[in-house]
Amino acid sequence: MNSHIKKNYNEHELAYYFKSVRSQSMAIVKELSAEDCQLQAMPDASPSKWHLAHTTWFFETFLLTAHCTQYTLFNPKFKVLFNSYYNGIGEQFTRSNRGSLSRPNLDDVIAYREYADNAVIELLQSDTSETLKQIITLGLNHEQQHQELMLMDIKYNFSVNPLFPTYESEKPLKLTDKPCVKPINFVDFEQAIINIGTDMGTNINFKSETEFAYDNEQPKHQVLIHPFSFANRLVTNAEYLAFINSGAYNNPQYWLSDGWANIQTNNLSHPLYWHCINDEWFEFTHYGLQPLNLNAPVCHVSYFEASAYANFANARLPTEFEWEYAAQNSNVESAVHNQLMPTPHKGLSEIAQLADSCWQWTNSAYLPYPGFRPIEGVAGEYNGKFMTNQMILRGGCVFTPQNHLRNTYRNFYYPHQAWMCSGIRLAKDKI
Structure with a gap:
């Protein structure tokens, strides 16, 4: 995903590492609209826009405000909006309502990222202490976790749309x-x-x-x-389909008590993203709805x-x-x-x-x-x-x-x- 990044061999390796990881998050949303980045289809999934802002909040909170005396907050209200669960930092905006945050808009969030990124790179020109390296390393690994979450959340957020929209256009192998x-x-x-x-x-x-x-x-x-x-x-999907066809979702002998209660309460009969249409199985993917790949x-x-x-x-x-x-x-x-x-x-x-x-x-x-x-x-x-x-x-x-x-x-x-x-x-x- 970062193949478009060209390393400047004159800059510090830590700065390059920082830039390369941060750019990967932006690459994930490159083909998404502002409306796509606003979606939150369930409480466990977050909007892409929120992920972009939260990972920036992490660097602003744990690095810039703590180690850069000249740093000015991009927007003091972001301290609450984009705090995920850090009670030691203070109040957090309700997780299940993140999709209601139409403001700041996507352009503002991107501007926020650029503002903080420039401040981090400037800080690295004067401070390359071990403490700084450890905070940045933690922050970048944290951002990579969110890159994975962004891709999973996009999939879920798109899956509830009856149009079965595609995130990626390149079709998988038949x-x-x-x-x-x-x-x-x-x-x-x-x-x-x-x-x-x-x-x-x-x-x-x-x-x-x-x-x-x-x-x-x-x-x-x-x-x-x-x-x-x-x-x-x-x-494999084929092996799990045999489990379904055996009537396992109607047979309590295989299930933990909480598991049986869960499938009964939520009326579950197959994995998430599976759809049975005219007796044929399909699966929703980043490429839209596809025939179930049994292998x-x-x-x-x-x-x-x-x-x-x-x-x-x-x-x-x-x-x-x-x-x-x-x-x-x-x-x-x-x-x-x-x-x-x-x-x-x-x-x-x-x-x-x-x-x-x-x-x-x-x-x-x-x-x-x-x-x-x-x-x-x-x-x-x-x-x-x-x-x-x-x-x-x-x-x-x-x-x-x-x-x-x-x-x-x-x-x-x-x-x-x-x-x-x-x-x-x-x-x-x-x-």
């Missing part, structure tokens, strides 16, 4: 052009005591922006892994749906520790992601789709690691306070910036949510 999917194989892993997580911190290496970790990925600690088997690929990984399923499918398949979901152990020791299919994973141990079968398709639900609750310490200061609200009632997803998805991925990344969502790019990886106990 189903007939896709190779057949091989049957799922399970790769065996023996019992082991392994290191989980990282002690990397928020340091940055400009040769690889992936040398970063959030506080919830720390500290590195040992975990006992019992023998288990790990699926070599994700569950593609099933996506946009909730934890409840993933757990139910695993029960149907006489399997289970992996724990987040099993997922990280498998990723540490596996040969990744995608050449793009080979650089993101450790060198595989010899003799292990190839495990595909670890980071290039869908985030993968695990059977692990989102809880702190032993010895967890939030980031100091107000930024400590970033991850720690959400460690309740949510489940961990591992890997990455097609919307995740490539240099934002790593084995230790802990994504987290509520069990009923499915609008994010979430899929299913199976595991089994090895007896």
Whole structure:
């Protein structure tokens, strides 16, 4: 997405890194109208315009006002409008009403971004302290999270329109052009005591922006892994369709109690974005409504749906520790992601789709690691306070910036949510 950016080799590498990430957010909305950027079709999704402003608010709040004595706020009222959930900063505008903010308009938000970006670049000319680097690194990784969210939110916001509008015009490969999917194989892993997580911190290496970790990925600690088997690929649409056709959405035996209540209350019978038209299945995508690709990984399923499918398949979901152990020791299919994973141990079968398709639900609750310490200061609200009632997803998805991925990344969502790019990886106990 940033292929149009030409590096100026005379400027500081940190400034280039800052500019390149910030420009990617603008590239996402390049083909959108102001009306498109205003959409908020549900409380969990935010308007693209809000994402652009909030990520700017982050730099203004945590960097510019704290470290630049000459900085003047672009608009003092933005402190409330674009604060997401930082109670230590102050009041926030109601999340579910973000779509009602017709003002500031899109042009004003873009002007806000340019104003703050210029101030950051100017600050870097006089201050390249380690503290500054850490704040910018955190802010850029935060922005990359929002770039993924923007793409997922655009998909949801467009999906409620009966016209099924397209975000991207280039059509995906036809189903007939896709190779057949091989049957799922399970790769065996023996019992082991392994290191989980990282002690990397928020340091940055400009040769690889992936040398970063959030506080919830720390500290590195040992975990006992019992023998288990790990699926070599994700569950496909065809396999999930067989689950639907078996009557599983009407059969409580596969479902957790809360999951069964959720599908009954919301009258759910298939994954989000699936449509059955004249007995044929279609899926809403960034390319509009498309025939369901039976070979593609099933996506946009909730934890409840993933757990139910695993029960149907006489399997289970992996724990987040099993997922990280498998990723540490596996040969990744995608050449793009080979650089993101450790060198595989010899003799292990190839495990595909670890980071290039869908985030993968695990059977692990989102809880702190032993010895967890939030980031100091107000930024400590970033991850720690959400460690309740949510489940961990591992890997990455097609919307995740490539240099934002790593084995230790802990994504987290509520069990009923499915609008994010979430899929299913199976595991089994090895007896």
